[in-house]
Amino acid sequence: MxxxxxxxxxxxxxxxxxxxxxxxxxxxxxxxxxxxxxxxxxxxxxxxxxxxxxxxxxxxxxxxxxxxxxxxxxxxxxxxxxxxxxxxxxxxxxxxxxxxxxxxxxxxxxxxxxVITIANAVFGSNPDISDDIFARAFQVDKKVIDEIQSKF
Known part of the structure; x- marks a missing residue:
């Protein structure tokens, strides 16, 4: 296992x-x-x-x-x-x-x-994709994006 x-x-x-x-x-x-x-x-x-x-x-x-x-x-x-x-x-x-x-x-x-794991690919890219891009794409505050990106 x-x-x-x-x-x-x-x-x-x-x-x-x-x-x-x-x-x-x-x-x-x-x-x-x-x-x-x-x-x-x-x-x-x-x-x-x-x-x-x-x-x-x-x-x-x-x-x-x-x-x-x-x-x-x-x-x-x-x-x-x-x-x-x-x-x-x-x-x-x-x-x-x-x-x-x-x-x-x-x-x-x-x-x-x-294999492309969606969360890893978009939030764990190197360098980071701009939080401006994600904030608009996901329609959330940049702070939410920064919190998510910090986990990857």
């Missing part, structure tokens, strides 16, 4: 071409995700892969958001043995909705799917 004692309560262990060179040209990689009670795999995207997730243990709330055309949220509660697909490039997430630990295995349709 991965160490889930972190701010988001999950641990992602990937096996891709960077970890296993034998995957080169095979177009596949896998991930194990361990979730503490109520932990989550925060909103992220894979720019080069579709993802299929299988719940091995526990209960998860999963979801993805369609593109900017209509930003429709699709969610589903999953139990042990259930499967869900996240389309390539769409922002998606998972959250353990149980009081015990949960485990999922995912397969991705690329040897190097990439």
């Amino acid at each position: 991965g160490n889930t004692t972190n701010a988001v309560g999950s641990n992602v262990t990937a096996v891709n071409v960077n970890h296993l060179p034998g995957l080169n040209t095979l177009g596949i990689s896998m991930v194990r995700i361990d979730y503490a009670p109520w932990g989550q795999n925060t909103p992220h995207t894979h720019p080069r892969a579709t993802e299929i997730l299988v719940v091995i243990e526990g209960s998860l709330l999963v979801g993805f958001v369609t593109s900017n055309t209509d930003n429709k949220l699709f969610t589903k509660y999953l139990e042990k043995g259930d499967v869900f697909v996240f389309p390539e490039g769409l922002i998606h997430f998972q959250q353990n909705v149980g009081n015990g630990y949960a485990v999922a295995i995912t397969a991705l349709s690329s040897q190097n799917p990439g």
Whole structure:
């Protein structure tokens, strides 16, 4: 089991071409995700892969958001043995909705799917994106942005 004692309560262990060179040209990689009670795999995207997730243990709330055309949220509660697909490039997430630990295995349709964790990418950039830009984009005070950026 991965160490889930972190701010988001999950641990992602990937096996891709960077970890296993034998995957080169095979177009596949896998991930194990361990979730503490109520932990989550925060909103992220894979720019080069579709993802299929299988719940091995526990209960998860999963979801993805369609593109900017209509930003429709699709969610589903999953139990042990259930499967869900996240389309390539769409922002998606998972959250353990149980009081015990949960485990999922995912397969991705690329040897190097990439991952962009939304909060880390926008609030943890180096150098920081200007709080003026975020204040207008999120329609909040700059102090709120500064507080969020300080966590990344």
